[in-house]
Amino acid sequence: MKNISNLKVIKELHKIFKLKDKNKLLKINRENFDKWDSLTHLQILFLLEKNTKKKIPIKKLDKISSVKEIIKILDEN
Amino acid sequence: MKIEGKFIYLKKIGISDANYIYKLRKKKNISLYLHNPPKSLDAQKKWMIDNIKNKKNLDFIILSKKNNKKIGTIALNNITKKDAEWGRWISQGNIIENIESVIVLLDFGFKHLNLINLYSLTNKKNKKVVNFHKNTTALNKGTIKSFFLIRNKKIDAIKFSFNKKRFKLFKKKFQIMTGLAQ
Numbered sequence: 001m002k003n004i005s006n007l008k009v010i011k012e013l014h015k016i017f018k019l020k021d022k023n024k025l026l027k028i029n030r031e032n033f034d035k036w037d038s039l040t041h042l043q044i045l046f047l048l049e050k051n052t053k054k055k056i057p058i059k060k061l062d063k064i065s066s067v068k069e070i071i072k073i074l075d076e077n
Numbered sequence: 078m079k080i081e082g083k084f085i086y087l088k089k090i091g092i093s094d095a096n097y098i099y100k101l102r103k104k105k106n107i108s109l110y111l112h113n114p115p116k117s118l119d120a121q122k123k124w125m126i127d128n129i130k131n132k133k134n135l136d137f138i139i140l141s142k143k144n145n146k147k148i149g150t151i152a153l154n155n156i157t158k159k160d161a162e163w164g165r166w167i168s169q170g171n172i173i174e175n176i177e178s179v180i181v182l183l184d185f186g187f188k189h190l191n192l193i194n195l196y197s198l199t200n201k202k203n204k205k206v207v208n209f210h211k212n213t214t215a216l217n218k219g220t221i222k223s224f225f226l227i228r229n230k231k232i233d234a235i236k237f238s239f240n241k242k243r244f245k246l247f248k249k250k251f252q253i254m255t256g257l258a259q
Binding site for chain 1: 171172173175176204205206208209212213251253254255256
């Protein structure tokens with residue numbers, strides 16, 4: 001994790017996925033986690049764009065399939 | 078009248094779409110939750126002919142504005158003077174196209190058909206879609222026991238319903254998240 005603002009994002013992810021356990025949060029992926037529906041995915045886009053202040057291409061967004069990948073994008077930006 | 082959003086548009090289903098719909102509904106991950114997966118292309122066509130004649134149903138093909146390619150289906154069924162069921166939603170575009178197809182359909186139902194409520198009935202086991210509805214601003218109207226019969230098993234449906242006010246909130250939420258809000 002790069003900085004404090006990324007920690008804030010993790011907090012937001014806990015809220016979005018309605019999950020309190022950080023270890024569980026880091027393990028979930030889109031395929032096997034029922035609460036990761038298309039609206040949740042759109043919320044992730046919103047969260048990423050808000051925090052990176054960059055437009056995330058839809059193709060890139062569609063490929064995101066785990067929380068680890070979300071964190072990677074945050075770290076890259 | 079063109080039923081459209083920024084990313085997708087809807088076209089009334091015709092018999093020429095039978096092959097596309099047949100292939101779409103036969104896909105393994107999709108047919109899993111359908112209570113009437115088609116047995117053959119002919120059966121699909123016959124079902125569509127009857128369905129098109131039924132004035133209580135409006136079925137649409139979802140097309141991407143990016144390339145005019147078909148990306149799925151969506152419908153209003155059991156249309157009465159005040160309400161309709163929205164469903165038959167199979168959308169395989171990108172995340173924004175998929176959600177916009179719902180917004181565009183509901184907008185059409187409320188604005189042009191002047192309906193008061195638009196509800197959905199979802200297979201309880203289709204948890205991703207159930208969660209989708211939970212994440213919208215629709216009201217959870219509860220469970221309807223043994224509503225679906227899938228491979229000889231009775232399965233409950235969960236009913237969610239939008240009125241105009243709740244739909245406006247959902248539309249606004251979508252517009253904010255996609256940067257379409259003015």
